[in-house]
Amino acid sequence: MGRIIAIANQKGGVGKTTTTVNLAAALALARQRVLLIDMDPQGNATVGCGLSAENGPATVCEVLLGECALREALQHADKSGFHVLAASGDLTAAEVGLLAESSRERALARALDDASEAFDYVLIDCPPSLNLLTVNALVAAQGVLIPMQCEYYALEGLKALLGTVEGVRRGLNPTLEIEGLLRTMFDPRNRLARDVSEQLLRHFGDRVYRSIVPRNVRLAEAPSYGMPCVLLDRSAQGSAAYLALAGEMLRRHGRSRSQPVNALEGPLL
Ligand SMILES: Nc1ncnc2c1ncn2[C@@H]1O[C@H](COP(=O)(O)OP(=O)(O)OP(=O)(O)O)[C@@H](O)[C@H]1O
Numbered sequence: 001m002g003r004i005i006a007i008a009n010q011k012g013g014v015g016k017t018t019t020t021v022n023l024a025a026a027l028a029l030a031r032q033r034v035l036l037i038d039m040d041p042q043g044n045a046t047v048g049c050g051l052s053a054e055n056g057p058a059t060v061c062e063v064l065l066g067e068c069a070l071r072e073a074l075q076h077a078d079k080s081g082f083h084v085l086a087a088s089g090d091l092t093a094a095e096v097g098l099l100a101e102s103s104r105e106r107a108l109a110r111a112l113d114d115a116s117e118a119f120d121y122v123l124i125d126c127p128p129s130l131n132l133l134t135v136n137a138l139v140a141a142q143g144v145l146i147p148m149q150c151e152y153y154a155l156e157g158l159k160a161l162l163g164t165v166e167g168v169r170r171g172l173n174p175t176l177e178i179e180g181l182l183r184t185m186f187d188p189r190n191r192l193a194r195d196v197s198e199q200l201l202r203h204f205g206d207r208v209y210r211s212i213v214p215r216n217v218r219l220a221e222a223p224s225y226g227m228p229c230v231l232l233d234r235s236a237q238g239s240a241a242y243l244a245l246a247g248e249m250l251r252r253h254g255r256s257r258s259q260p261v262n263a264l265e266g267p268l269l
């Protein structure tokens, strides 16, 4: 069975979507069979792959509501070499519709049941909120990858997210692991960024990816071309970082699986 990874952080604009799209493309370049699931009504990952919800057979909304099988809703991002389950603003309606259901937190996990065999990696781009859509992603996932900017409030936000992960682990998905923490938009000239980065390494050790994503304008430009940066400009610093991250992830999974979340327990600071 493939590895299902939720890319989550309730803080907005930390690089979740950029990470999901570029990691998906980098893993596909390494001949992995990849599915990207856009779980954000903003639909940024869908557009960033050069796709649109309107042009596909169905979206994650219909899949969550049980109106369409996941396999039948997939689109192929031809330029990028992976499959996408697209999202649009309708996803907000799916969230409301799910509230009426008894096993509302398991809708995505259920939909993935018969599909995850077909992929080596399933990457789920979460919205900037700890809502029912994010909980669905955390219940379906085996690991959560947390992109974060190394700034003052980042550690506060991380505590809230780890609390949610722990809550999901206790009730709904006991095997959920912290896949890794990814430092994004990193500027090594910024002293605070260096300090926060050191705190992360001290507390989380090898759960922090060695690959660091620098602030790089090519990463921000790529979505307007409907292509992951790693394909648009492989020589860009941002692309190199995501290719390195994919390599690190493949090595980790080849060697040993992630540690359970409770290995990270204890005060954050
Ligand atoms: N390493 C980077 N260097 C420069 N710009 C970046 C980098 N990573 C992301 N960006 C840009 O920052 C903005 C936010 O990134 P992104 O959309 O990936 O964050 P997000 O966490 O998915 O946001 P949201 O919470 O709204 O879903 C985008 O305009 C993106 O192009």
Ligand SMILES: [Mg+2]
Pocket: 016, 017, 018, 040, 044, 125, 126, 127
């Ligand atoms: Mg996003």
